[in-house]
Amino acid sequence: MDLKTDPKLEDFRADVRAFFENEFPKDILAKTAKGASLTTEEVRKSEAALGSKGWLAAGWPAEHGGPGWSLEEQYVFDEELERAGVPTVTPMGVVYVGPIIYTFGTDEQKQRWLPGIREGREGWAQGYSEPEAGSDLASLQFSAVKEGDEYVLNGTKIWTSAAQHADWIFCLARTDSSGKKQEGISFIIAEMDRPGITVAPIITIDGKHALNQVHFDNVRVPADYLIGEEGKGWTYSQYLLGHERTSYARIGGKRKQLAHIRKIASSVPDGGNHRLIDDPAFARKLAEADLAVDGLEMTVLRVLSAVKDGGAPGKEASIVKILATETAQQITTLYLDTAGFNAQRGFADSVSPDWLEGGMATSHAAPGVSTYFGTRAQSIYGGTNEIQHNIIAKRVLGL
Ligand SMILES: Cc1cc2nc3c(=O)[nH]c(=O)nc-3n(C[C@H](O)[C@H](O)[C@H](O)COP(=O)(O)OP(=O)(O)OC[C@H]3O[C@@H](n4cnc5c(N)ncnc54)[C@H](O)[C@@H]3O)c2cc1C
Numbered sequence: 444m445d446l447k448t449d450p451k452l453e454d455f456r457a458d459v460r461a462f463f464e465n466e467f468p469k470d471i472l473a474k475t476a477k478g479a480s481l482t483t484e485e486v487r488k489s490e491a492a493l494g495s496k497g498w499l500a501a502g503w504p505a506e507h508g509g510p511g512w513s514l515e516e517q518y519v520f521d522e523e524l525e526r527a528g529v530p531t532v533t534p535m536g537v538v539y540v541g542p543i544i545y546t547f548g549t550d551e552q553k554q555r556w557l558p559g560i561r562e563g564r565e566g567w568a569q570g571y572s573e574p575e576a577g578s579d580l581a582s583l584q585f586s587a588v589k590e591g592d593e594y595v596l597n598g599t600k601i602w603t604s605a606a607q608h609a610d611w612i613f614c615l616a617r618t619d620s621s622g623k624k625q626e627g628i629s630f631i632i633a634e635m636d637r638p639g640i641t642v643a644p645i646i647t648i649d650g651k652h653a654l655n656q657v658h659f660d661n662v663r664v665p666a667d668y669l670i671g672e673e674g675k676g677w678t679y680s681q682y683l684l685g686h687e688r689t690s691y692a693r694i695g696g697k698r699k700q701l702a703h704i705r706k707i708a709s710s711v712p713d714g715g716n717h718r719l720i721d722d723p724a725f726a727r728k729l730a731e732a733d734l735a736v737d738g739l740e741m742t743v744l745r746v747l748s749a750v751k752d753g754g755a756p757g758k759e760a761s762i763v764k765i766l767a768t769e770t771a772q773q774i775t776t777l778y779l780d781t782a783g784f785n786a787q788r789g790f791a792d793s794v795s796p797d798w799l800e801g802g803m804a805t806s807h808a809a810p811g812v813s814t815y816f817g818t819r820a821q822s823i824y825g826g827t828n829e830i831q832h833n834i835i836a837k838r839v840l841g842l
Contacts, residue, residue, distance in 0.1 A: 449515070456519050463527035467492055475530045480651055483566070483608040489530050490563030500537045500561035507545040507553070508561045514747050525695030533605055536560040536567040538690050540613045543630065543679050547671035556611075556632075568635070570600035570614035570657060571680065577602075578830050580615070581624045581677065585659070587616035587631050589666060594631055596639075596662040602824070606642050606655040609635050615680055618673050630676035632668040639663075649816040687825050688760035691767040692743040697736045700774050700814075705729065707781045719781055732777060735770045742766055758838040761831040768821040768828055775818045778811030 471489045474481060481489065493499040501520050503509020512520065524532075532538075541560045544552055559565035576583040585598030596616060606612065612633050619627030633640065639662035645654040671679055708719040708729070719725050746759045756763075822828045836842045 452515055452519055455516055456523060459520055459523040460527070462496065462498075463523060463529060466496075467527065467529060471530065472528050476528055481530060486530070486533060486566065486605075486608050487563065490532060492563075493529075493532065494561060494563030497561075499532065499563045500541060502538065503541060503545070503561065507541075507557060514750065518744070518747070521693075522695035525693060525699060528699070531693075531696075533566060533608070534687065534690055535569045535605065535609070535613075536565070539569055539687055540567055540632075543613075543670060543682065546682070547630075547675075547679055549667075551667070552670065559610075565611060566605065566609040568603050568606040568609035568612040568655075568657070570603055570612045572600065572602045574599060574601050578827055580680075581628065583615055583617060583628065585614060585616050587614075587618050587629060589618070590663075592666045593663045594666055594669065596631070596633060596659045596664065598659055600657045600659075602645070603642075603655045603657045604653055604824075606635065606657050607644065607652065611635060612640075612657065613670075615676050625677040626674055628676040628680075629673045630670045630679045631664065632670065633659075633662060633664045637662050637664065647816070647820065649813040651813070651817070684826065685756040685758075685760045688764040688831075689743060689746055689756045691764055691771075691821065691825065692739060693767065693771075694736060694740045694743070697739070697770060697774055700778075701729070701732060701736065704774070704777045704781055725777075725780055728777060728780070732770070732774050735766075735773055739763075739766045739770050758834055761826075761834045761839070764825055765828050765831050765835075768818075771818040771821055775811070775815040779815055782811050 468488055471481070471485055471492075474485065490499055497508075497510055498520070500507075500509045501512065501517050503511075505511030510516075537560055541557065544556050544560075548556070556565075560567065570585070571580060571583075573583050573585055583598075585596070585600065587594040587596050594616075596614065598616075600612075600614065603612070612635055614631050614633065615628050616631050617627050618629040621627065635642070639660040641658045641660075643656045643658070644652050645656060646652055647654060670676075705720065708725065710718065720729075743763050746756050746763055749759065750756055826834075
C-alpha cells in the first residue's frame with residue numbers, strides 16, 4: 444500500500460479536507476479542541492454530519508450503503524478526520540456491530556439496523572464484559588432464555604462505553620450451559636430503553652463519564668433480535684474484534700498530538716528561562732515518539748493490506764493493538780514532561796474549557812494529564828495487552 448505517489452488519492456484528500464474545513468459543524472470542532480466532553484445531542488450532531496455525507500460508515504462496502512472506498516482512501520479519510528480534530532467516531536455502531544449485521548444478519552435485520560448506524564441517527568453500546576468475565580470472556584453468565592417468540596435477558600454488563608448515549612446494545616449472552624463454554628454463547632441486540640434495563644455511571648480517573656454498568660432484569664426482546672445462529676455468538680464476536688483492534692491505530696490523531704507537544708515544548712514556560720525542546724533528553728524522547736508513529740503506520744498498513752475482499756483483519760490485529768497502545772502511552776507521557784508542576788494543578792481544573800485559548804505553557808496541563816490517564820486504559824480495553832501477547836504467541840507465531 445503506497446499512499447504517497449497516487450495523484451487521485453491527493454484529489455480525494457483535498458475533497459475530504461475541504462468538507463471538514465467548510466461543512467463540518469464548527470461548534471463541535473471548537474468544543475473538542477478545548478478538551479471538553481460532548482453531550483449525547485452533540486455526539487449525534489457530529490456523527491450525523493458525517494452520516495448525511497455518506498462518510499460515517501467509512502469502511503463499509505457500497506452494497507451496504509458505505510462509500511465503497513479502497514483501503515487507501517479509508518486510511519486517508521481517517522488521517523484527515525483526525526487532522527481536522529473531528530471527535531472520534533463512536534465505534535460501537537459503524538466499526539463493531541455494523542459489519543456483523545451485514546455479514547451475518549438477515550435481510551430484515553440489515554434493513555432495520557444498518558440505515559440508523561450509517562446515518563449516525565442511532566447510538567450503540569457493546570455489552571461483552573461482565574464483573575466476573577473480562578479476559579476470560581467465554582465464562583460470561585449473562586443469560587438469554589427463549590420463551591415463545593422472545594428472549595428474556597438477565598445479568599450485568601460492565602465497563603460499557605457510551606451506554607448513556609446509546610439507543611441499542613449488542614450483547615453476548617449465554618443460551619446454553621451444557622457444552623464447551625464458547626459454544627453456548629449467542630449474539631443478541633436490545634433497545635436501551637426496554638423495561639428492566641438500568642444504567643449506572645462509572646467515573647474514571649481522567650474525570651470523565653465514558654463507562655457504565657448496565658443491569659438487565661427480565662428484559663424481553665423479540666427472538667429475531669438474535670443475529671445469526673444461536674450458539675455462534677463467539678465466532679461472530681471474534682470476527683468483530685479484528686475490526687476493533689485495528690481501529691485503535693489513529694495515526695492522524697497521534698501526529699496531531701506530537702505537533703501540539705512540539706509547539707508547547709517550543710514555548711518558554713511561565714517563570715522559566717529555557718525551552719523544553721532544547722533539552723537533549725526531551726528532544727530524544729520526542730524523536731523516538733515520531734519514529735514509533737512511523738512504525739505503527741507501517742504495521743497497520745501491512746495488516747490492512749492483507750485483508751481480502753472486504754473481510755476482517757486477522758489475528759495480526761493484536762500486533763496493531765499493542766503497538767497503538769504503547770505509542771499512545773509514549774506520546775501522552777510527553778504531555779506530562781511538558782506540563783511539569785502544572786500537571787498536578789491542571790488535573791484539579793481538568794474540566795476547564797479554555798485550555799487551548801490560554802497561555803500554552805500553563806494551560807495545556809489539564810487535558811494533557813486527562814489524556815495521559817485516559818490512554819492508560821487502552822492497555823485494558825479491546826482485550827488487555829497481555830492477552831494480545833498470548834494471541835500473537837499462539838495464533839500468529841504458532842508457538
Ligand atoms: C476504558 C474502557 C472501556 C471499555 N469498554 C468496554 C465496552 O464498551 N464493552 C465491553 O464489553 N467491555 C469494555 N471494556 C472492558 C474490557 O474489555 C475489559 O476490562 C478487559 O477485557 C479486561 O477484563 P477485566 O477488566 O475483567 O480484567 P481481568 O480479565 O480480570 O484481568 C486482570 C489482569 O490480569 C491479566 N490477565 C488475565 N488473564 C490473563 C492471562 N490468561 N494471561 C496473562 N494475563 C492475564 C490481564 O491482562 C489484566 O492485567 C472496557 C474497559 C475499559 C478500561
